[in-house]
Every structure is written in C-alpha cells, then in structure tokens.
Amino acid sequence: MTERTAHGTPDEAPESAHGGVSRRHLLGLFGAGAAGVAAGAVGGAAVVAATAGGAQAVSGSGAEQYPFFGTHQAGITTPAQDRLHFAAFDVADSLDRDGLIELLTEWTDAAARLTQGLEVAEGGAVGGSDVAPPVDTGEALGLPAAGLTITFGFGPGLFEDADGVDRFGIAARRPAELVDLPRFQGDALVPQYTGGDLCIQACADDPQVAVHAIRNLSRIAFGRASLRWSQLGFGRTSSTSTAQATPRNLFGFKDGTANIKAEERDALGEHVWAAPDDGPAWMAGGSYLVARRIRMIIENWDRVQLGEQEMLVGRSKGEGAPLSGGTEFTEPDFEATGAAGQPLIDTAAHVKLAHPTQNGGARMLRRGYNFVDGNDALGRLDAGLFFLSFQRSPQQFIDVQRSLAADGLNEYLKHVGSAIFAVPGGVAEGEFVGQRLFA
Numbered sequence: 285m286t287e288r289t290a291h292g293t294p295d296e297a298p299e300s301a302h303g304g305v306s307r308r309h310l311l312g313l314f315g316a317g318a319a320g321v322a323a324g325a326v327g328g329a330a331v332v333a334a335t336a337g338g339a340q341a342v343s344g345s346g347a348e349q350y351p352f353f354g355t356h357q358a359g360i361t362t363p364a365q366d367r368l369h370f371a372a373f374d375v376a377d378s379l380d381r382d383g384l385i386e387l388l389t390e391w392t393d394a395a396a397r398l399t400q401g402l403e404v405a406e407g408g409a410v411g412g413s414d415v416a417p418p419v420d421t422g423e424a425l426g427l428p429a430a431g432l433t434i435t436f437g438f439g440p441g442l443f444e445d446a447d448g449v450d451r452f453g454i455a456a457r458r459p460a461e462l463v464d465l466p467r468f469q470g471d472a473l474v475p476q477y478t479g480g481d482l483c484i485q486a487c488a489d490d491p492q493v494a495v496h497a498i499r500n501l502s503r504i505a506f507g508r509a510s511l512r513w514s515q516l517g518f519g520r521t522s523s524t525s526t527a528q529a530t531p532r533n534l535f536g537f538k539d540g541t542a543n544i545k546a547e548e549r550d551a552l553g554e555h556v557w558a559a560p561d562d563g564p565a566w567m568a569g570g571s572y573l574v575a576r577r578i579r580m581i582i583e584n585w586d587r588v589q590l591g592e593q594e595m596l597v598g599r600s601k602g603e604g605a606p607l608s609g610g611t612e613f614t615e616p617d618f619e620a621t622g623a624a625g626q627p628l629i630d631t632a633a634h635v636k637l638a639h640p641t642q643n644g645g646a647r648m649l650r651r652g653y654n655f656v657d658g659n660d661a662l663g664r665l666d667a668g669l670f671f672l673s674f675q676r677s678p679q680q681f682i683d684v685q686r687s688l689a690a691d692g693l694n695e696y697l698k699h700v701g702s703a704i705f706a707v708p709g710g711v712a713e714g715e716f717v718g719q720r721l722f723a
C-alpha cells in the first residue's frame with residue numbers, strides 16, 4: 285500500500301549553500317543515538333537517464349543518486365526504494381524561531397550531502413581532530429548513496445503546542461487541513477507510535493544507508509528536537525513507477541496495483557501536489573503525508589482458506605487480478621456476477637471499498653513498507669504494514685479510511701499508530717526546507 289516517483293541527481297553533489305552543518309551542534313551530539321551518513325561517491329562510470337519527474341537519475345556500479353533540490357521534495361514520486369527509516373520528532377520547549385530555522389538549515393545541508401553518498405559534513409568520521417567526536421558516525425563509510433532520499437514534514441504541533449501557544453510565530457500560516465486525524469473505527473492508537481512536530485522519511489536500497497541518515501540527522505537535532513518514535517521498514521508494498529513490478533505485503537497479496545505512478549503527471553497534479561490556491565502559498569508544490577502503523581494479525585490470517593483470503597481482498601493471490609476477471613491491471617468490474625447472481629467481487633472486499641469510484645474519485649500516492657518488530661508477550665509476530673500516503677488534501681485519506689470501516693480485512697488489522705504532516709514543496713539551492721513558511 286505504498287507508492288513513489290522518480291527524481292534525479294546531478295553528477296556531483298551540490299555545495300552547501302549555508303556553509304554546512306554547524307560543528308557546534310555536531311560536536312555536542314556524540315552519544316545522542318544518531319545513525320551515520322553515507323561516505324564516498326558512487327564508483328565507476330555513471331549512467332544518466334531522464335526520469336518521469338523531469339530530473340536526472342544518476343546510477344553507476346549498481347547504485348543510484350537522487351537530487352535533494354528540486355520542484356518537489358524527493359521521496360514522494362521517486363521510484364520506491366526497498367528500505368525505510370521513518371522518524372517523528374518533538375521540538376524542545378526551549379527552542380525559539382531562530383533555533384528552528386537554524387535546525388532546518390543544518391538538516392538541509394546534511395540531507396543534500398547524504399543523498400549524494402557523502403558524509404554529513406567535511407571531516408566526516410575519520411578526518412577530524414583526534415580529541416573531538418567525529419562529525420559523522422561512520423557506519424556508512426564506503427557505501428554508495430543507494431538511492432537515498434530524505435523527505436521532511438511539519439506536524440500540527442509545530443504551529444501550536446498542546447496549550448495553543450504559537451512558539452515560532454507561524455500559527456497564522458498553518459494550513460486549515462493540518463489537524464490531527466479523526467478517530468476511525470477500529471483505531472487502537474498508542475502514544476509511542478502517534479503524532480510528532482517534525483518528521484523525516486529516509487528511503488534507500490540499503491538499510492544501513494537509511495538508518496545512517498536518520499541517526500545523523502537526529503544527532504544534529506540534539507538539544508533542539510528529540511525522537512518521539514521511529515519505524516524501520518523493508519520490502520516496499522507499492523510501486524510508484526510503471527517500471528517497477530508490484531510488490532507483495534505480509535498477507536502475501538500484491539499491493540498497490542492501482543497506485544498513482546510517477547508517469548501520471550495529470551493525476552499527480554490533481555491528487556498529490558498542493559496547488560497555490562489550495563491554502564497557504566508556502567505549501568504550493570508540497571503534499572500532505574499520512575503515516576499509519578498497521579499491525580497485521582499474521583497468525584489468524586495464516587489459518588484462513590485461500591478462497592476466503594481472495595474474497596476479502598477482491599483479487600487473486602497469484603496474478604493479482606480482480607475477481608471479476610482479467611489480469612492484474614484490468615479495471616475491476618463491481619457489477620459482474622457469478623452463475624448464482626452473486627457479485628464476483630464481494631461488497632465488503634478491500635479492492636471495492638478503497639476504489640476511487642466508491643470514494644468520490646479520491647486517489648492517493650502510497651509508499652508503504654512491511655515491518656517485523658520482534659514478537660509480543662504472547663509470542664505473536666509484531667508485524668504489519670507501515671502505511672505512508674501522500675495526497676493534495678488529508679480529506680482524501682479520511683474519505684477512503686471511513687469507507688474501509690466495512691472492510692472484511694479489519695478482522696485481521698489493528699491501527700496502532702497515526703500521524704499527519706505537511707510536506708513543503710521542493711527546496712532550491714541556497715534555501716532551507718520550508719523556508720517559505722518563515723518568509
């Protein structure tokens with residue numbers, strides 16, 4: 285249940301427009317639990333190919349680089365990578381407006397380097413003083429960029445805290461739709477997987493590269509923002525490009541067949557990117573990110589007969605074709621009936637309830653990932669789907685989720701985490717992420 289689109293990368297990493305991450309903050313973060321930054325540029329000859337987003341993707345020796353700077357943030361329509369490290373942060377009570385801008389500036393400088401396979405700052409893991417902590421944690425030394433993208437978002441609490449205080453002078457610029465999601469039927473949310481003032485989504489084809497990015501960005505934030513919760517993901521559960529095969533979720537079904545693809549420019553403009561007249565001007569070219577941690581009751585599902593599994597989903601488990609007939613990409617026919625007159629696709633099937641025709645035409649670009657976080661006290665796998673969707677308006681997600689209240693799959697799902705973030709538009713060289721919000 286996830287999606288992505290392609291962005292590209294220049295042949296060389298862009299120079300930091302702000303002089304790099306401040307050493308004062310990096311040196312104070314040793315022991316803050318941040319994960320390293322990729323070191324070393326991609327080796328070998330580079331092949332440059334145009335992507336659907338109009339940017340240039342640079343690849344070589346099996347590695348890819350995507351540019352951090354552009355019209356939209358990377359990691360949305362970028363072709364979905366295989367690994368994820370997602371992190372939500374709370375800002376410190378002592379942080380002021382200047383401090384927040386400084387943090388976003390340093391994060392921007394670091395992200396621009398990391399996505400090009402460079403260490404977080406000059407000096408890196410081994411090039412600094414012997415009597416000071418390294419500015420890079422070093423676990424990605426020698427690894428290529430691995431298609432790393434870093435995407436930033438702003439939560440409702442950044443604009444007003446729980447007491448309604450406008451800490452940073454930006455409450456008047458808060459999008460009207462950026463509010464906590466309503467409670468949905470079946471929600472069992474727990475605080476440790478819910479909310480956040482800021483978020484960072486790091487996607488890569490190497491888990492160590494993704495973790496290294498979040499670790500070092502967390503380290504930079506020390507004393508100004510702290511991790512509220514984070515999630516590792518593997519095995520993307522949607523394709524975001526027509527060049528990608530449809531992956532499978534932990535229920536064993538193909539996921540994201542009908543996802544918006546990077547090549548669908550008109551659909552992106554209609555359903556994903558915020559328009560200048562949608563709300564605050566600083567959100568133009570951005571999107572709204574919904575994150576949901578969905579626990580799958582694996583053990584119960586594994587005892588369900590194949591025919592019932594297919595009925596609940598509305599697709600065949602092998603081909604992924606709708607039960608109304610055809611192949612994976614055949615449009616479902618919800619009016620088709622069997623010999624006894626019963627609908628071939630059940631009225632409570634997931635594919636029907638989530639379909640745009642049942643939700644006023646609403647579509648989302650999804651980028652979900654599988655997760656397995658050990659087991660619970662009863663010995664059951666703590667596993668499921670980390671759902672990520674990008675949409676022009678949060679109402680698109682709300683409409684679909686309310687429709688899914690009747691989903692037969694709900695017997696095997698539990699929503700335990702939830703968050704919403706405004707993802708600003710792309711960053712131009714010389715700017716920091718979200719700069720227009722503070723103008």
